[in-house]
Amino acid sequence: MSVASSHNHDSLQKNTTERYFEDKLVAQNYAIYRPPYPDSVFIASVNFLNSNATNEANKFPFAVDVGCGTGHQSTVPLAKYFDSVLGVDISKEQISEAEKSKHPENVNFKVSAGESLPVEDETVSLLQAATAAHWMNLDKFYKEADRVLTPGGVIALFSYSSGFQTLDHHHSAEINAILEEMEDRPYKRGFYAAGNCKLKRRYTDNCFLIPYTDTVRLNNIPQPVTATVEGFLGFYSNQSPFRRMKEAEPDLTAKWMEDVTTRLLNTLETTGMSSEFTYNLEVHMLLGRKPHQPK
Known part of the structure; x- marks a missing residue:
């Protein structure tokens, strides 16, 4: 991995306390550009929960979504499966955006870290963390x-993959080469923190192993996203590695983004930032069940 002269990858790896989503503008862009997850992800969780349920209920009492962000991506979709849903995030700005958003009455939000939740013992049926x-x-x-x-x-625990792949376009190979370049640039220039590297490895590190015996891993769950070029670039540029790169190398990054945007538009055969295209993000997922009997 090459390292940007003004940035040190090792220091990024060691900085586990930096909060990447506190900025108000970041939270607003998160709400605008971050794509929601496919229903199949939430159905997988509920089916796993139902597969060993001790009652015949089709709806469970309480779910908590950790690192909920602005709410629409992963918290709100749980509302139809649970009597009550709580979304928590360590960022006050993310929770502020979530509270302002339109959401069902059975969904609430609080500022909280995932390691210290504001809920009572043995009250949560599903505890999820989406790309968090x-x-x-x-x-x-x-x-x-x-x-x-x-x-x-x-x-x-689930997250989308770090790569983008176009779907059903006659210039898919050329477009995917540009998207791969965009994905790789912050990594190759040394702007991935430890968390970004774990995400890139798709939660295969031993630290992600859920400490229960009843566990399942699901790979390659399709997450097709149809977005405008502007929307895709907004999603991409709001990710933490890109923001670090832009902060450290503002002129170089601006020039590169102008070039890569032009090439992307040309390959898509459009001049309009409002033109749409479809790309796929694959979701990887870890599920684990707490035993019914004490360990």
């Missing part, structure tokens, strides 16, 4: 999960 687990202290999180989960309750 790689920022947490997982040893502490798993201890907290064991405290709050009901017997038979489920942990669900």
Whole structure:
């Protein structure tokens, strides 16, 4: 990996306390550009929860979404499966945006770290973290999960992959080469923090192993996203590695972004930032069930 002269990759790796999503503009862009997850992800969690349920209920009492962001991506979709849903995030700005958003009455939001949740013991049926687990202290999180989960309750950790692939375009190969360049640039220039590297490895590090015997890993869940060119670039440029790169190398990054945007538009055979195209993000998912009996 090459390293930008003004940035040190090792220091990024060691900085586990930096908060990447506190900025108000970042939170607003998160709400605008971050794509929601496919229903299949939430159905997988509920099906796993149902597969060993001790009752015949089709709806469970309480779910908590850790690192909920602005809410629409992963918290609100749980509302139809649970009587009550709580979204928590360590960022006050993210929670502020979530509270302002349109959401069902059974969904609430609070500022909280995932390692210290504002809920009672053994009250949570589903504890999920969507594209958030790689920022947490997982040893502490798993201890907290064991405290709050009901017997038979489920942990669900999932995230989209770090790569983009176009779907059904006659210039897919050329477009994908540009998208791969965009994905690789912050990594190759040394702007990936430890959490970003864990995400890039798709939660295969041992630290992600859920400490229960009943666990499942699901790979390559399709997450097709149709977005305008502007929307895609907004999503891309709001990710933390790009923001670090832009901050450290503003002129170089601006020039490169202008060039890569022009090439992307040309390859898509359009001049309009409002033109749409479809790309795919694959979701990887870890599920684990707390035992019904004490360990």
